[in-house]
Amino acid sequence: MTDTSQQLTGQQALGQQGVGEPVPQRRAPIGDTPQRRAMLKRLKRRPSVKGSLIALFLIVVIGLTLPFFAPQNPYDLTSFSVMDNRLAPGSESFEGTRFLLGTDQQGRDMLSAIFYGLRVSLLVGLVSTGLALVIGVCVGLVAAVMGGRIEAMLMRLVDFILGFPTILVALVMLAMIGRGVDKVILAIVVVQWANYARIMRSAALSERRREYVEAAFNLGYGKPRVMFRHIMPNSLNAVLVVATVQIASAITLEATLSFLGVGVPVTQPSLGLLVASGFDYLMSGDYWISLYPGIALLVLIFSLNLVGDRLRTALDPKRS
Amino acid sequence: MLTFVTQRLLQSVAVLFAVSIAVFLAVYAVGNPVDLLISPEATQAERAEMIARLGLDRPVWAQYLTFLGNALQGDLGTSFVHGQPALSLILSRIPATFELVVSALLLASIIGIPIGLWVGLNDGSLGARAVMTGSILGYSIPSFWKGMVLILVCAVWLNWLPASGRGDTVTVLGVPFSFLTVDGLRHMAMPVINLAIPNIALMIRLTAAGASESARMDYVKFARAKGVRDTRIVRRHILRNILIPIVTVLGVEFGSLIAFSTITETVFAWPGMGKLLITSIYQLDRPVVVAYVMLVTFIFVTVNLLVDFAYAALDPRVKLSERMS
Numbered sequence: 001m002t003d004t005s006q007q008l009t010g011q012q013a014l015g016q017q018g019v020g021e022p023v024p025q026r027r028a029p030i031g032d033t034p035q036r037r038a039m040l041k042r043l044k045r046r047p048s049v050k051g052s053l054i055a056l057f058l059i060v061v062i063g064l065t066l067p068f069f070a071p072q073n074p075y076d077l078t079s080f081s082v083m084d085n086r087l088a089p090g091s092e093s094f095e096g097t098r099f100l101l102g103t104d105q106q107g108r109d110m111l112s113a114i115f116y117g118l119r120v121s122l123l124v125g126l127v128s129t130g131l132a133l134v135i136g137v138c139v140g141l142v143a144a145v146m147g148g149r150i151e152a153m154l155m156r157l158v159d160f161i162l163g164f165p166t167i168l169v170a171l172v173m174l175a176m177i178g179r180g181v182d183k184v185i186l187a188i189v190v191v192q193w194a195n196y197a198r199i200m201r202s203a204a205l206s207e208r209r210r211e212y213v214e215a216a217f218n219l220g221y222g223k224p225r226v227m228f229r230h231i232m233p234n235s236l237n238a239v240l241v242v243a244t245v246q247i248a249s250a251i252t253l254e255a256t257l258s259f260l261g262v263g264v265p266v267t268q269p270s271l272g273l274l275v276a277s278g279f280d281y282l283m284s285g286d287y288w289i290s291l292y293p294g295i296a297l298l299v300l301i302f303s304l305n306l307v308g309d310r311l312r313t314a315l316d317p318k319r320s
Numbered sequence: 321m322l323t324f325v326t327q328r329l330l331q332s333v334a335v336l337f338a339v340s341i342a343v344f345l346a347v348y349a350v351g352n353p354v355d356l357l358i359s360p361e362a363t364q365a366e367r368a369e370m371i372a373r374l375g376l377d378r379p380v381w382a383q384y385l386t387f388l389g390n391a392l393q394g395d396l397g398t399s400f401v402h403g404q405p406a407l408s409l410i411l412s413r414i415p416a417t418f419e420l421v422v423s424a425l426l427l428a429s430i431i432g433i434p435i436g437l438w439v440g441l442n443d444g445s446l447g448a449r450a451v452m453t454g455s456i457l458g459y460s461i462p463s464f465w466k467g468m469v470l471i472l473v474c475a476v477w478l479n480w481l482p483a484s485g486r487g488d489t490v491t492v493l494g495v496p497f498s499f500l501t502v503d504g505l506r507h508m509a510m511p512v513i514n515l516a517i518p519n520i521a522l523m524i525r526l527t528a529a530g531a532s533e534s535a536r537m538d539y540v541k542f543a544r545a546k547g548v549r550d551t552r553i554v555r556r557h558i559l560r561n562i563l564i565p566i567v568t569v570l571g572v573e574f575g576s577l578i579a580f581s582t583i584t585e586t587v588f589a590w591p592g593m594g595k596l597l598i599t600s601i602y603q604l605d606r607p608v609v610v611a612y613v614m615l616v617t618f619i620f621v622t623v624n625l626l627v628d629f630a631y632a633a634l635d636p637r638v639k640l641s642e643r644m645s
Contacts, residue, residue, distance in 0.1 A: 048453060160335060164620065165579035172613050175601040176346045252462050256583060259464045260598055275465050279587075283483065287472050294465035302460040309456055 039314055049310050052303035059300055063119045072112040074269075089288050102288040104277060110288060113274055114296050120270040121297065124181060125251035128188035132250075133243055135189065136196025137236075141227045143197065144204035155201065161194040166253055174262040184263050188250050199242055203235030210234075241315060244308035248301045255297055271297040328628055332621045339617045340391060343610055344384050396614055397607030401600070406611035410593050415495045416486060417592035420584065421577045423499065423508060424515035425570055431516075432523025433566065437554065439524060440531025451524065458521030463580065467514045467587035474510060482507050484589035511588040515581055519573060526569055530562030564631070571627035575620040 043049055089102040089110075101110035139158070143151040161169070170187040177183050207213060208231060216226045255272025257263035264270045269277070271293045278289025362370065371377055390396070396407045439448040475483035487507030489496035498504030534540060535558060543553050582594030589595065593612065600608035 160338065163335065163624065164617075165576040167582065168579035168613075168616065171582065171597075171601075172343075172609065173346075175609055248460070252460075255462050256464060259462075260583065260586060262601060272462070272464075275462075275468065279468060282468055282472055283476060285476055287476075290465070290468050291472070294462070294469070297465065298461055301462065302457055305456050305460045306453070 043310055043314050046310065048306055052306045055299055055303045056307070059118060059296075059303075060122065062115055063122045072109040074108045074113045074116050075267075089292075101292045102286075104274075104289045105281065110274075110292055113269065114271070114293050117269050117271040117274050117293055118296055118300070120181070120264060120268050121251050121254060121272070121300070124184055124188070124254045124264070124270065125247050128185045128192065128250050128254075129243060129247045131185070132189045132192035132246070133196050133239070136193040136198075137200045137232065137239060139193065139197040140200025141204055141232060144201045144208060145223055145227050145231070151201075154197070158194040158197045161191065162198065166191040166249070167256060170253060170257055171260065171262060174257060179262050179265055181264050181268060184254055184257060187257070188253055191253070192246055192250060195242060195246060196239055199238050200235065203238045204231050207231045207235045237315060241308060241312045244304055244311060248304035248308065251297070251304075252301055271300075324632065325629065328625055332625050335621050336614075336617060340388060340614065341384070343613050344387050391614060396611035399600075399605055399608050401603050401605045401608075406607040407615065409608060410596060410611055410615055413591065413593040413596050415497065416590060417578060417581055417585070417594060419497060419499060420508070420511055420515055420581055420590065420592060421574060423512045424519060424577060425574060427512060427516040428519035428523050429566075429570065432520045433527050435520075436524040436527025437531050437559070440528040440533075441535060441554070441558075443528075443532040443535075448528070452528065455521035455524045458524075459518040461517070463514065463518070463583045464587055466517065467510070467584055470510045470514055471587070481509050483510075486591060511584050511590050514587070515577060515584045519577070522569070522573070523566070526566060527562060530565060531558055534558050534561045568627055568631055571623055571630070575623045578616060578619060 044053070101114070103109055104113060139154055143154040169191050173187045173190065174183060177186075204227075213226060213230055216230050221230075254263055254270060255275070258270050258272035259276040261276070264273055266273065274293035275290045275297070278286070278291075278293075281289055394407055395405065398404065399406050399409055402409055435451060439451050442448045471483045474481045485507055486496075486498045487503040487505075488501040489498050489504055490500040491497075492500070498508050540553060540557055543557055548557075578593075581590075581592060582597055584590065585592045585594040586598050593615075597609065597612045599605075600612070
């Protein structure tokens with residue numbers, strides 16, 4: 001693709017900041033045009049998006065600063081008493097503290113348990129999405145830029161993984177390797193990276209034909225540089241829309257796996273595990289152990305999906 | 321067409337082959353298969369005898385060939401817990417799962433397609449926007465929690481519907497079905513609704529997108545200009561055109577619902593193959609897990625293959641050579 005003589009003269013004549021390289025394409029963040037900025041501003045003002053963003057902001061703040069918010073530390077066995085087990089929402093403890101959302105079978109304050117569970121759910125969702133994103137973007141880029149055999153092999157693998165329902169792959173995988181926060185993250189990464197790879201590849205393929213990429217290659221920049229500094233920033237848009245929705249699906253997947261008993265360990269209950277722990281008491285009418293963690297989970301997932309959906313519609317070239 | 325069919329068939333066989341290797345490695349090569357396959361209470365002599373009998377002292381590739389050979393003959397191992405062949409154990413649970421999945425897809429189409437059509441034809445109206453946002457909620461609610469809320473409301477609080485099991489069944493051609501008895505239908509109601517809700521949302525979104533797109537097409541404008549009645553336009557011109565993607569998605573969803581029914585079956589104690597999988601995972605009954613994965617993969621690959629063939633046959637625009645690359 002690149003010619004050595006051209007590489008040398010190109011580098012010497014133009015220096016590192018090549019003229020043939022369109023400056024705004026490279027320096028500006030993802031697709032930052034005035035139109036797009038105005039679009040995002042309008043998007044943020046829509047009530048549904050605004051509500052979701054506020055909810056997400058609150059959830060993240062609670063997750064980060066929860067020791068100040070939570071009335072109790074659910075990991076600290078001395079901070080609660082079995083005497084208070086399965087108290088209804090609003091009732092008072094043995095020692096006179098009030099449980100806004102009731103207590104679970106071990107006498108833990110549900111509100112505190114939800115705050116801590118939210119942190120586990122968020123952690124798993126964000127870390128696994130981040131890892132899957134990095135792997136998927138790299139694979140997609142390599143496939144698009146290298147082409148040929150490598151591309152065919154990588155994309156076959158992607159199709160293979162995407163051909164199966166995520167829950168099945170993750171469930172069977174965890175059944176084999178056992179439960180744990182790290183293992184859940186691993187399982188989610190395994191089922192999710194292929195999504196990013198597929199999208200990154202198609203975005204990168206269309207960018208690859210653009211003139212600035214041609215110019216960068218002609219300037220003698222190596223493939224890695226063109227891949228990561230030119231093609232990638234310009235094709236991240238589509239990937240990021242998918243990422244919003246994928247965080248939601250990662251959190252759902254983690255909650256489901258934990259509910260089924262193959263997810264996070266009992267010592268680090270996520271929201272899904274909290275819901276599961278209340279399942280046995282549901283028939284006797286002690287609804288709050290399952291109901292409230294589920295509502296927290298739903299708010300989190302719904303907000304992410306809503307923002308993702310609005311973002312996708314707004315960025316859809318067919319609509320604008 | 322023949323090359324397309326053979327190529328897709330070969331691809332499907334390759335997928336099954338790859339899954340068999342992955343599953344084999346997961347069970348036999350990662351970790352110690354002796355610990356997985358032999359009871360910890362066995363004596364030293366029993367262990368040695370079992371290792372020799374299961375062939376665990378042979379090289380991995382030889383073990384794989386045995387596994388593959390047995391699998392091709394329909395022998396996917398024997399359940400430790402039930403002492404029955406794993407495959408027949410799962411096959412006996414298939415009718416219950418299929419009953420749920422087929423009912424859920426039917427319900428999703430009956431509810432989702434008309435609503436989706438209405439949304440697509442009233443694109444941008446307040447009601448349509450509300451339905452679309454509601455559909456996001458529909459696929460956002462975690463399935464297990466939704467099932468528990470259904471139980472809480474319909475079984476615990478209102479005492480309308482039974483919370484678990486299949487209820488009375490009627491045996492048709494040796495296969496028990498719940499949907500033929502009133503009690504069975506009452507037991508089916510909640511699991512089917514639970515399984516159907518995300519698919520209703522999916523059907524609404526799919527139909528709406530297709531309808532609003534084809535309503536803008538020239539042939540619809542032309543039909544309208546010609547004075548064709550609205551109901552006829554919708555039925556003959558719009559619905560016909562969006563039915564192909566809907567049928568495709570329904571086919572693919574059939575496979576994925578079998579996997580997702582695992583959650584619903586667990587919540588409602590529905591005795592299908594998903595419930596069996598979860599129980600087997602708890603009881604460390606590996607042969608059943610392996611057999612489940614192989615069987616579901618087989619169903620999946622077959623359904624996808626049929627969908628592809630149907631798609632190629634139905635839609636003349638699909639260029640077979642393009643789809644193969």
